[in-house]
Amino acid sequence: MAVLLLAAAQLTDAGVVGTASIHAPAVILGNNTGSLTIINLTVTDGNGNVTIVGPASVAPSTLQSAQVAVYYAAKYLNINQYNYNFTYDIHDDYSNVSGPSAGAAMTLLAISALTNKPLMQDFTITGTISPNGSIGEIGGVYDKIGAASAMGMKYALVPAVPYGSGEDVLYLLVQSTFGVPLVQVSNISQALPYGYGTYKNLSKVAYNFYTNYNVGGLQQSGALCSNGCNSSAFSVLSNFTINFTKNEVETLSPYPAFNDTASQLMRSLNQSEQLNALGYNYLAADLAFIDYQTAFYFGNHLVTRAGGFSTLEGISRFCNTFIPPQLTSSNYEYVLGGELRQAWGNYTITSSINSYNQTGFDSDQVLAEMAQGANGNGWCNAAHEMYTIASGIGGPNVAVSQSLNSVALNRVDRALAYGPGLYLDTAESAYKQGNYPLAILDADYAYALSYSPNVTAEQKYNMTLAMDSNATYGVWASQFAGESKFYIYEAKIANNESNASLYLDQAYSTALLASQMSNDMQVIYDNLQPTGQNTQPGKMNSTAYSVPSIVDLTQVQNDLTQLDKLMTALFIVIAGIFIVNAAIWIILIKERHERRASREADKNVPARMRQKVSR
Numbered sequence: 001m002a003v004l005l006l007a008a009a010q011l012t013d014a015g016v017v018g019t020a021s022i023h024a025p026a027v028i029l030g031n032n033t034g035s036l037t038i039i040n041l042t043v044t045d046g047n048g049n050v051t052i053v054g055p056a057s058v059a060p061s062t063l064q065s066a067q068v069a070v071y072y073a074a075k076y077l078n079i080n081q082y083n084y085n086f087t088y089d090i091h092d093d094y095s096n097v098s099g100p101s102a103g104a105a106m107t108l109l110a111i112s113a114l115t116n117k118p119l120m121q122d123f124t125i126t127g128t129i130s131p132n133g134s135i136g137e138i139g140g141v142y143d144k145i146g147a148a149s150a151m152g153m154k155y156a157l158v159p160a161v162p163y164g165s166g167e168d169v170l171y172l173l174v175q176s177t178f179g180v181p182l183v184q185v186s187n188i189s190q191a192l193p194y195g196y197g198t199y200k201n202l203s204k205v206a207y208n209f210y211t212n213y214n215v216g217g218l219q220q221s222g223a224l225c226s227n228g229c230n231s232s233a234f235s236v237l238s239n240f241t242i243n244f245t246k247n248e249v250e251t252l253s254p255y256p257a258f259n260d261t262a263s264q265l266m267r268s269l270n271q272s273e274q275l276n277a278l279g280y281n282y283l284a285a286d287l288a289f290i291d292y293q294t295a296f297y298f299g300n301h302l303v304t305r306a307g308g309f310s311t312l313e314g315i316s317r318f319c320n321t322f323i324p325p326q327l328t329s330s331n332y333e334y335v336l337g338g339e340l341r342q343a344w345g346n347y348t349i350t351s352s353i354n355s356y357n358q359t360g361f362d363s364d365q366v367l368a369e370m371a372q373g374a375n376g377n378g379w380c381n382a383a384h385e386m387y388t389i390a391s392g393i394g395g396p397n398v399a400v401s402q403s404l405n406s407v408a409l410n411r412v413d414r415a416l417a418y419g420p421g422l423y424l425d426t427a428e429s430a431y432k433q434g435n436y437p438l439a440i441l442d443a444d445y446a447y448a449l450s451y452s453p454n455v456t457a458e459q460k461y462n463m464t465l466a467m468d469s470n471a472t473y474g475v476w477a478s479q480f481a482g483e484s485k486f487y488i489y490e491a492k493i494a495n496n497e498s499n500a501s502l503y504l505d506q507a508y509s510t511a512l513l514a515s516q517m518s519n520d521m522q523v524i525y526d527n528l529q530p531t532g533q534n535t536q537p538g539k540m541n542s543t544a545y546s547v548p549s550i551v552d553l554t555q556v557q558n559d560l561t562q563l564d565k566l567m568t569a570l571f572i573v574i575a576g577i578f579i580v581n582a583a584i585w586i587i588l589i590k591e592r593h594e595r596r597a598s599r600e601a602d603k604n605v606p607a608r609m610r611q612k613v614s615r
Contacts, residue, residue, distance in 0.1 A: 017043040017084060020112035022195075023124045023153065024105040025144035026092070032305050032363045034140065034147030036124060038091045039102065041109040046085025052097075054090040059098030065129060066106050072133050073110030076188065086110060101138040103129030104157070107188050108195045120197040124148045125157035125185075133188045135159045137167065142174050142363040149178035155202055157191050160184040164207075166371070169297070170364060171205040176257040177301050181205075209264040209294055214493055215271060218486070221279030225478035227525065228330060233389045234281045234475055240385045241285040242272055244378075245292040251299045258298050265291045280486055282479035289378050296374035297367065308366045309356050312373050316349045319380040325387050326535045329528055330395025332437075333475050333521065338386030339438050340445075343426045345379035348372050394537035398528040404436035407523055411443035418446035437524045444520055448513035452505075460504055464488060464511045471514035474521035480514030 020041045027034055050067045052058045066088055074081035088106060090097055104127035112119045126144055128136035137159045148156050161167040161184065175182045181204040185191040193199040225231070246269055252262040268291050276284035303311070319342060324335050352369040355361075408431050418424045427442030453460065464484060471481040487507035494500035 015045050017045065018113035018116045019043070020109045020119060021121070022105050022109050022112075022119050023121065023148070023151070024090075024102050025124050025126050025140075025147050025156075026097070026099075026101070027140035027143045027362050032143060032361070032366065034143035034145070035092075036144075036147040036151045036153070039105060039109060040089040040091070041106070041113045042087045042089070043110070043113040044085045044087070045083065048082035049085040050088075051086070052088045052090060055092050055095050055097040057096045058090075059096070061100045062097050062102065065100040065103035068131055069103055069106035069129050070110050072129060072131060072188065073107055073114060076111060076133065077114055079114065084114070086113075099138075100128045101126050101140070103127065104135045104159075104188070104191065107133075108191060111188070111192070112195070117196065119195045122152070122154040123156060123194060124153050125191060125195070127157070127159040127185075129188075135185055135187055135191065137161060139364050140362040141167075141170060142177075142367065145174045145178050145180050145182070146363075149180045153180060155181045155183055155194070157185050157194055158182050160186040166368065168205070168207060169294070170367065172207045172261070173298055173301055173367070175205050176261070176298075179257070209261060209291070210267045210271075213271060213275075213490060215274050215278075217493075218275075218278055218280075218489060221281075221482040221485070223279070223478040223482035223485070224472045225475060226472050227474055227522070229475045229478060230334075230393065231279075231281070231475065233334065233393065234479060235276065236389060237382070237385055238276045238281040238285040238288075241292075241382065242269060242276065242288045244381060245269060245288040245295065248292050248295040248299065252295060255298075255301075261294070261298055265295055275486075280482050282476075283483040283486055285382075286483070289382075292378050293371060293374040296377070297371045300367070300370040300373075303366055303370055305356075305361060305363075305366050308370055308373075309353070312349055312353050312356075312369065312376075315373055315377045315380065316346070316353065319345045319349060319376065319383075322384055322387060325391045327398055327400070327528070328390075328393070328395030328535050329398050329525075329530070331390035331393040332398065332525065332528060334386045334390040334393065336437050336441060336524070337476065338383040338390065339435070340383075340426075340441055341379040341386070342383035343430065343438065343442070344422060345376040345383065347422055347426050347429075348379070349376035352376070392537050394535045397531045397533040397535055399531055400437060400524075401527040401529055402436075404440065404524065404527050407520075408436040408439040408443070411440045411447070411520070415443040415446035415450070418450035421446075423449065440520050440524065441517070444513060444516040448509055448516060451512065452509075457501065457504060460508050461488070461491075464504070464508045467511040467515040471511065471518040473518040474525075477514050477518035477521060480510050480517060484508075484511035484514055 022039055023036050024039050025034055025036050050063070050070050052063055052066055066086070070081055070086050088109070105125050107129045108119060108125065111117075124144075126138055126141070128138060130136060141158060145156055158171060161171070171182050171184070174180075181202050183194055183203050184205065185194070246266075249262055249265045249269065252258045252265075269288060272284040272288045272291075275287070300308070300311070322342075324339055324342075325331070327335050349372075352372045355365070355369055358365075412424075412427050412431055415424055415427060423442050423446035427439045427446060430436075430442055431439035453463070455463070465488070468481045468484050468488075471477040484507045487503045487510065491500045491503035491507060494503055
């Protein structure tokens with residue numbers, strides 16, 4: 001209250017230089033909703049004071065943002081900020097305002113008020129502000145734009161993010177969901193034309209999920225493979241992944257706003273089918289898996305926090321319902337491949353569920369966990385399919401030699417450069433559990449994805465070719481070598497140097513993984529000890545886990561409450577019946593005892609008395 005009186009006194013005693021108004025979005029923490037409030041700024045003659053009035057409390061981060069906004073506005077206009085006082089009035093009474101995400105809005109307000117050039121009132125902006133005028137990323141985009149849409153805003157300015165980043169895809173999802181064009185701006189200079197309404201066109205968010213690879217001129221994979229390679233089984237696995245993804249993409253059909261996204265994903269899947277037909281089975285499945293994540297992410301765009309948690313728990317239960325089949329000398333690659341993906345799925349889902357314990361959890365984070373849920377569900381379905389394939393192969397049963405302990409420890413130590421994360425964490429966990437083959441292969445992934453030689457492009461190219469030609473032991477090594485050859489091909493015909501470099505890097509890391517897999521699968525195979533038993537091939541029954549419709553736990557709780565009331569009433573009725581029956585039995589037993597006692601009394605009456613009575 002004292003702050004309000006002080007601000008009023010300042011406005012009364014000083015001449016007003018200018019005023020400005022803007023719609024600014026915010027997130028209401030705790031219930032995953034957004035709000036759109038009005039911020040007014042009054043600039044008066046003064047000595048550089050910056051104050052915020054309106055809310056019950058204002059966090060230091062918000063006040064600091066206002067101060068930076070005033071600093072940059074004065075710098076932008078080349079004036080002395082200490083000749084003026086700035087009073088921001090946030091129309092959000094009795095609330096607690098915190099965070100720096102209104103910094104960009106406050107900067108536009110300062111420039112508008114100091115120049116007496118009004119801002120448009122049909123847009124909103126969110127983003128932090130830095131002393132050099134750059135606009136930084138924020139959270140809560142989904143909730144904020146939802147509120148902007150509800151209030152009829154025609155467009156929203158959001159911080160520019162790297163193309164292809166998770167935030168970039170989130171922007172597209174939010175824009176499609178709420179129908180509010182999102183314009184990415186990097187700094188205040190880019191934002192001002194939109195603030196004043198002088199922009200030439202509305203640069204909405206656009207994203208291309210389809211990469212047009214040069215599949216037309218691609219030859220058959222021709223990857224060499226030794227030691228019981230079952231390419232037909234791997235083709236089954238690839239087809240499963242493609243169909244699994246196709247089913248997920250089709251769930252987007254009820255949402256016309258996602259037609260373009262769904263169309264791009266289907267084109268991408270068609271390309272995966274072409275690659276699969278050419279023998280690039282793992283590559284086809286890998287690309288389809290990425291499309292599955294995207295489709296799942298968009299398909300869950302309306303998820304609530306409770307519903308998201310329910311979905312993750314359902315995936316977690318699925319991931320823990322199946323166990324690897326018996327390891328044999330014929331199916332060991334598919335069993336180990338399944339164990340890898342089951343471990344990755346469980347690790348991912350567990351991490352996502354644990355994230356729900358965080359405070360300040362907004363819808364952006366819920367959606368991010370849905371993306372992780374897609375990974376987990378995809379991996380666990382792949383694991384289930386690999387176990388099914390392994391069961392269909394059968395073969396002589398084997399056990400793993402303990403001599404792999406030292407090999408696993410060596411591989412884990414070598415992979416430490418990868419740092420904490422999926423592959424190293426699951427490798428260390430597998431080692432501690434004594435699953436040395438799994439630890440070795442997990443560590444191979446971590447090493448291949450973290451190691452990058454300091455060589456020229458030509459040297460990297462030659463090293464890649466050499467590793468590809470020697471990666472022939474086992475189906476996984478040959479499949480990775482085939483994928484590496486594909487990226488080498490794309491690098492050679494790329495239309496610019498940047499793409500060529502990206503493809504070459506992808507080719508090298510995949511070739512390194514192929515090389516490590518070739519070596520270590522042979523080491524693992526040499527350490528498989530026959531048990532003298534045999535597993536007969538089983539029938540392959542491929543069934544994917546379909547994530548159930550999202551359940552709101554609030555409704556579940558209400559249903560459980562009603563069920564509890566019914567069960568209580570039923571218990572009372574049953575108890576009543578039991579009591580009545582017990583009372584009847586007591587009466588009957590009592591009467592029986594009385595009749596028996598009467599007969600016994602009759603026996604003791606003298607004969608004459610009995611006769612007298614009988615007369």
